[in-house]
Amino acid sequence: MGQHLIFQLLLFLLLLMTVCVSAMYPRTSRLGMVSKSMKSALNAELSSDFVTYYYNQTLDHFNYRPESYTSFQQRYLINSAYWGGANSSSPIFVYTGDEGRITGAAAFAGFMVDLASQFKGLLLYIEHRYYGDSVPFRSIDIAFNNTSTLGYFSSTQALADYAELITNLKKNLSAENCPVIAIGGSYGGMLASWFRLKYPHVVIGALASSAPILYFDDITPHNGYDSIVTKDFRETSETCYTTIKQSWSEIDEVAAQPNGLANLSQIFRTCEPLNSSQQLKLYLESTYDASAQYDNPPAHYVSDICNAIDGAPEGTSILGRVAEGVNASAGPPCHRIYDFQPSNMNGWLWQTCTEIVIPYGRGENDTMFQASPFDLNDYTKTCQGIFGASVTPRPHWITTEFGGQDIKSVLGNFASNIIFSNGLRDPYSIGGVLQDISESVVAVYTLKGAHCLDLRTPMPSDPDWLVAQRDKEIKIVASWLAEYNAKRPTS
């Protein structure tokens, strides 16, 4: 398949898969697979305890050009229902906003409400610049119109936003003595951990859930993500894995025949005729990827697919089985398969085309997918095609700015108070920190969880291992607060 299509696939992954709440299932019309908590997060049902505010934020913290002084309205939410107040130095839990509307993150990360109720905490959720209602230049159309206005969109600026906003808010609340703890998931988890690393004077600790901070440069093997997807399927069923693995060349073979695409359209029950076999393969791959990444209880997406593949009547062809797999859940009568159209209005695409360069790729036979190596030249060309010739990804910037290589020695000697939480079924966990680095920079992971599971609202039906993970996190947070309070001069 052509380089451009390979790259489309990568962008597709990048676009959809680094958030705690996937917007993918609705997009592919498979709403039946969306769990209740996901739906509520997507619809952002927030109680009246969550109050919206706007902060007059500095556009450019690091330069002093005339435009640097421009300000924009940054949205943040506050829930003070549980707060013990400034006088008691009660903590502040801040969600370091990720690549979506902050209302979605607030609705999703219900664990924060539990933390607030346990520790009498104030809840603060800050929206990331250029997302949701926090877009500079007063309108998305202007902000995304060209790279002169879009160019202030970076993770370092976002972190400085958080530092400035938190510092000001604490002053306004006379809460200078209240300890702040950063919390985030996925990209928001990276930001939470980076925030603790870069602004230890602003936050005393960070809970970074499913944060693949090591998936940059060559720290993590390029095929890490796909190898975990593969493992998830293979551990669920060896035959399911084999069937999927064989299906790609089968698709190629059928597609090469006369009426091949029409046959594929029929086998896979697509709503519209397929334009290319690539289109189908992208759809299947993204389905497997999302199934693995969001395979959190009470859902069991991977099993659903594999049960359908393995359970098809004897004699069913490989493609017939795979089609049963993607039909597994209660979906609509047909699959709506779109070509992914990269848009210069997409914020996450901008971030991946500038600094969040995660080198996804895979070789021959090292996953259940066909080979698709990472190619920086192609990546760059595609980004320039979308955003303009000046936009050149900086693949080494994240590790230069935040580190990553030799993480154990660097964080071990320097950092403190960070929880890196993961579920090992999450393909992104491969780029996470999975080893304790010191007494207070710790890895808390589960074998059975997937992406951002611990951040969700605790439910009575939660399995014991999830309850245990959250309990451990609560105990660690309690120890940070106790240490902070013990060291504070009593005044």
Add this chain to the structure above:
Amino acid sequence: MGQHLIFQLLLFLLLLMTVCVSAMYPRTSRLGMVSKSMKSALNAELSSDFVTYYYNQTLDHFNYRPESYTSFQQRYLINSAYWGGANSSSPIFVYTGDEGRITGAAAFAGFMVDLASQFKGLLLYIEHRYYGDSVPFRSIDIAFNNTSTLGYFSSTQALADYAELITNLKKNLSAENCPVIAIGGSYGGMLASWFRLKYPHVVIGALASSAPILYFDDITPHNGYDSIVTKDFRETSETCYTTIKQSWSEIDEVAAQPNGLANLSQIFRTCEPLNSSQQLKLYLESTYDASAQYDNPPAHYVSDICNAIDGAPEGTSILGRVAEGVNASAGPPCHRIYDFQPSNMNGWLWQTCTEIVIPYGRGENDTMFQASPFDLNDYTKTCQGIFGASVTPRPHWITTEFGGQDIKSVLGNFASNIIFSNGLRDPYSIGGVLQDISESVVAVYTLKGAHCLDLRTPMPSDPDWLVAQRDKEIKIVASWLAEYNAKRPTS
């Protein structure tokens, strides 16, 4: 005196006084007071061991606007005469360039050569952007022409420059395993400590000499600098201190008389007639300030002045004594007193007008000087008058970005491997870290030293307390390197 003149005084201080090597004495034609090491630094006599290179540096690390990708030639010097090489993981000592030509810093900081010879280190000196030969946009005239080109001139950009350059250089030298230690004095010392705080994955430790990182916001009393100058003079001689303290109103009194300025010009032997008494007072104040700040052995500027003041024949008037004081060293036959003309071509002035907002000031009777409180509005207006209406100082940025409040608890819980060295006769020491913060974030100071003394080339004539200070620093550096080597996997 008018607000504008008060501010001129502040700018004068800012402009001259935050470097290890003062350019002040030559400017005031008092070359006789410049010590040998100072002269050699000003003339930048570097041996052929120092080789000059240029790095193609990114103009804007934090944004992705079309202009952000512009690059400029950043000068750096390398001295590899002592280096043990990459194979032996020999260390790299890097001078984090300050507000001057890097050749001057390299010539001044001779202690680094000692460190290199002791530890088989590579010496690297990186010039700060917008100084010396490291000016973007190919020419000073263009770079300083307006705030659109000047606006990329900030400490955070400079630190990112250092991170990128060091990371690349290590790769090119296959020296990834070589530990790097940052060293700097005065503003360069702030940068060294901030670099260790923000880029612990790039440098394993920092020696920050005379770095007033706490002289921001209201952490240090505004009058801190002047109160140390006052203390230096008062401890040298109570009568000297009293004479100086009384002289200001005497000057005002004489100036108010008919022919007062002409009389003052005569008393103080100025080369040209004085335009105002303020001009004289600025000259005197800056002389006292510099005498205190650079009162490093073998010089003894403060004593020289006080001996002359106290030693004037009995019956000499207060102004006559003060005039003897400033005549003390072998100077030219007359004092050349300039009005300080703030220039928009001055890099340090730009930095003080944007982010390095040190709130110098003093009240009535709290120093040996007349009152001159810090006034942010006036400060801002003056900066806008020099650089244009958009340039608004950000007085809280440094503490937001690098911290400062509650430094003991923040650094104690987070940082490691920083030496804050000071000489307590240095007026800037008041804004330095003077207490051990943890086992490896330590304060190493001398009672008798002044600004940046430890960084100078060691001399046989150095007093024991200075030798002891440097020995302590060497031992600490040795412990960092030993710890680093012990933790490295042997491969």
